[in-house]
Amino acid sequence: MSENFYNEVLIDHNLHPQHLHELPGATCSHAGMNPSCGDEITLHLTVQDDIITDGAYTGVGCAISNASADIMLDLIIGRTKAEAAHLTELFMKMIGGEITDAELDELEEAGALQNIAKMPARVKCAVLGWKTLRYLLDEQ
Amino acid sequence: MRNTKSDFPVFAAYPDIAYLDSAATTQKPQQVLDAAAHYYREENANPLRGLYDLSVKATDAYENARIAVRDYIHAASKREIIFTRNATESLNLIAYSWGRANLCAHDEILVAISEHHSDLLPWQAVSRETGAKLRFLECGKSGLYTEEDLRKALTPETKIFAIAQVSNVFGRLNPIREFAEICHKNGTLIVCDGAQSVPHIPVDVQELGVDFLAFSGHKMYAPMGIGVLYGRRELLEKMPPFLSGGEMIEYVTRESATFAELPHKFEAGTVNVGGAVGLHAAIDYIRSIGFDEITKHENALTAYAFEKMRGIPHVNIIGSEKAEAHLGIITFTVDGVHPHDIAAIFDADNVAIRAGHHCAQPLHQYLGVQSTVRMSLALYNDERDIDLFVNTLKTVRRRMGLE
Numbered sequence: 381m382s383e384n385f386y387n388e389v390l391i392d393h394n395l396h397p398q399h400l401h402e403l404p405g406a407t408c409s410h411a412g413m414n415p416s417c418g419d420e421i422t423l424h425l426t427v428q429d430d431i432i433t434d435g436a437y438t439g440v441g442c443a444i445s446n447a448s449a450d451i452m453l454d455l456i457i458g459r460t461k462a463e464a465a466h467l468t469e470l471f472m473k474m475i476g477g478e479i480t481d482a483e484l485d486e487l488e489e490a491g492a493l494q495n496i497a498k499m500p501a502r503v504k505c506a507v508l509g510w511k512t513l514r515y516l517l518d519e520q
Numbered sequence: 521m522r523n524t525k526s527d528f529p530v531f532a533a534y535p536d537i538a539y540l541d542s543a544a545t546t547q548k549p550q551q552v553l554d555a556a557a558h559y560y561r562e563e564n565a566n567p568l569r570g571l572y573d574l575s576v577k578a579t580d581a582y583e584n585a586r587i588a589v590r591d592y593i594h595a596a597s598k599r600e601i602i603f604t605r606n607a608t609e610s611l612n613l614i615a616y617s618w619g620r621a622n623l624c625a626h627d628e629i630l631v632a633i634s635e636h637h638s639d640l641l642p643w644q645a646v647s648r649e650t651g652a653k654l655r656f657l658e659c660g661k662s663g664l665y666t667e668e669d670l671r672k673a674l675t676p677e678t679k680i681f682a683i684a685q686v687s688n689v690f691g692r693l694n695p696i697r698e699f700a701e702i703c704h705k706n707g708t709l710i711v712c713d714g715a716q717s718v719p720h721i722p723v724d725v726q727e728l729g730v731d732f733l734a735f736s737g738h739k740m741y742a743p744m745g746i747g748v749l750y751g752r753r754e755l756l757e758k759m760p761p762f763l764s765g766g767e768m769i770e771y772v773t774r775e776s777a778t779f780a781e782l783p784h785k786f787e788a789g790t791v792n793v794g795g796a797v798g799l800h801a802a803i804d805y806i807r808s809i810g811f812d813e814i815t816k817h818e819n820a821l822t823a824y825a826f827e828k829m830r831g832i833p834h835v836n837i838i839g840s841e842k843a844e845a846h847l848g849i850i851t852f853t854v855d856g857v858h859p860h861d862i863a864a865i866f867d868a869d870n871v872a873i874r875a876g877h878h879c880a881q882p883l884h885q886y887l888g889v890q891s892t893v894r895m896s897l898a899l900y901n902d903e904r905d906i907d908l909f910v911n912t913l914k915t916v917r918r919r920m921g922l923e
Contacts, residue, residue, distance in 0.1 A: 386861070391921040417860055417876045417891050418884070440890050442858030443920065505860060 386443065389492035393447035398454065400446070403436040408520065412512030414445065414504050421449055423512040427520065430460050442505050444496065449509030451489045461517055468514050475503055521813040524900045527551065527805075531900070538871040538905040543688055543716060543849050543896030545738045548798075552741055555801035556794045567793055568767055568784070578793055585796035586783070592803045593714075593733065594724040595750055599782040602749040602756070603796055607715040608638035610734035610749035611682075613762040613786060614711055615642030618732075621760055623679060625651030630673055630708070632657045632665065632683040633886050634690060637879040639682050639713045639734075657683070658886065663690030663839040667698050674706045681710050685717035685728075689880050689894070690839035691822075691849025693717070700729035709755070715739055719898070720818060720848055722811045725750050737795060741898075742802035746795030749786070756782050763788040806899075814899050818848045821897055821906060825850060828910045834917055838892055848897040851878070854913075857920050859893045865919055869912040871905075 403409075403424035411422045419441045426434040435453045452471070456464040470487055473479045477497040484491050496506040525531045527549040530539075539547060565575040567582045583598070590598045604610045619642075623629070629643050633656045647654040657673045659665045665683070674681070681703050685696050696712055703710040709731040717723055718733075719740035725733050732755070737746040751759075761768060761779055765788040770778040779785045806814065826843035829835050834855035840846065854862055863875035874894045877884045884891060895909060917923045 386864075386920060395921050418881055419858075419890065442860040444861070499864070502860065502864065 390447045393450040394443040397450040399436045399450050401436050408516050410512050410516050412508050414508050416504050421508050432456050444502055444505040445508045448506045452509050465517050468510050471510050521817040536870045538908040540895040541872045541874050542898035546741050546898045549805050551805050552798045552801045556798040559794050559797040581797050582793045585800035588800040588803045600753050602783045602786045604747040604749050606736040606747035607734040610747055611639050612642045614732050615646045617759045617762045619646035623650040623652040627652040627679045628677040629654050630678050630681045634687040634883045663692040670702050678708045681708050684713035686847050688716050689851050689878050691846040696728045737799040742799040743795045746792050746799050761785050765789050818897050822846050822848055825906045851892045851894040853892055854916050856922050859891045862893045865916050866912050871909050871912050
C-alpha cells in the first residue's frame, strides 16, 4: 500500500458523507454485514417506477466501506434499477482487477477505489455497500 | 537480554518490518526450522506402529517432544499431554468429549465474557446439544475478574468454568490458581486457555490446579499445526475419544473397538511429528533464554510502549490503566478512525498490527466498541519496533484528514 492510498476522494466521502442518514419513505432496506470485522451497513432505497429516486445508508463502517457506499449512492440515485445493476457489476469487475478503461470511466468517482484490488484484506469493505445494493435489486 | 532478532530469518528477509502481531502468531527461530527440517531429512517415517529402525526414530522424536511439553508445563505425567493441531482443537476436544459425556439439561457452563471464540463456540454447541445452560462471567471495564465475581457466578449446577489465563484483548493475567480453588470447592472443573500465557510466562499446571490447559505451538515460536491439550489423568481416562480412526485403538471388530491408552486415545490418525519436533525445539529455545530474561524484556517494552501511547491525544487504551496489567498486549482505539483504516496506515509504514474484533465479539459488544486495534510483543521485539509503531500512531488522524 502506498502512503497516499487514502486519496482525497476517499477521505472526503468518509469525513463528509452526503448519504449517511435515515431515509423516511424508503421502499426497501437491507443490512449488509462484513463478517471479517463485524461492520454493518444498512442500505435504504426509494424506488418508484423502476427508478431509484433516493437512497441513504446507516451503520458503522471503516473509511473504505463508508466512502464506497457514499460514492455508490451518488452514482445510482436517479438511475434505473437496470443501470444500477450494470454499475454494480462494473464495480465488482474493477475490484476483481478486470476492468477496461472505458468501463472505468462509467464508474466515475468510484474509480478512486480501484487500488483496493491490490489489498485483498479490504475488498470486503469496498464491496459491502455494493453487495447490499445487489441484494436489494435482486429481491425486487 | 541478548538481541535475538538475528535468530529469526524472517527479519533478514524483512529487515524494515516492525512485527507487532505475535499474539496472532510468532515468528520462528532458525533453531526451530532446523529441527523440523532435520526430522524430515533424517528421521521421517510413520511413528508409533512401524517395525523398523526409522519408524522407531520418528516415534522417539515424537515422544521426546511430549516429555519436553510435560516438563515445560510441569504436568505429572506424559500421558496427560495430548498433541492437537492448536488451542482451538484442544478446546473443542474438551467440549465435545468431556461436555457431551458429562453435561445434561439443568447443568450450567460458565464462560468468561472475554474468551476467544475458540473457548466460547464449542461451549455454545455443547450447550445446544445437551440443554446445559451457558452463562457468562463478566469483568470490569479494566478487564479485571475478582474472586468475589466468580463466587457469585457459580451455582451448585455449574459443572465447568472456562477462562483464559491471559486475555488476548486485555493482556491481563487472571488469578487462575485462586479461581481453580474456588471452582473445586464448588465441584466445578476449570478449563484454562493458555494460548497467550504459555509462550510468555512460566506455567505450572499442578501449582495452578487447573483441570485442563490448552495452547498453540505457533504462538510460541513453533510451527503452525501443532497444539497441546493438558488434562488431569483421571478426567482424560474417563473421557470418550474425540476423533476416531487409526493409531487410537487397541482392538477393532466389525461393530466395536477398544481404545488405546492415554494419550493415544485422543490422537487419531497419523500425527504431526514435524510440528511436535518443532515445538520441542521452541521449548528448548525459550529455556535457553529463560523466563527471567524474557518476561523482564517483554514487560519493559510493554511499559515503554504504554507510556508513549498515553501521551498521544485521541488514543484510548482498552483495559487497565496500568502498564504492568498488560502482558505484552495493548489493545486500543483512535477517536474518529476505524481500526481497519488504522491497520492499513500502519501497514503502509511497515508496522504489522492486528485490527478487528480479535475473535472476541461478545467482549467487544460488552465493552461497547465495534472493533479495536491490537499491538502485541514477543521476545524478539526491541525499542526500535516500538518507536516505529508510536511514530505512525501519532500520524493516523492527520492522514485520515482529521487534523
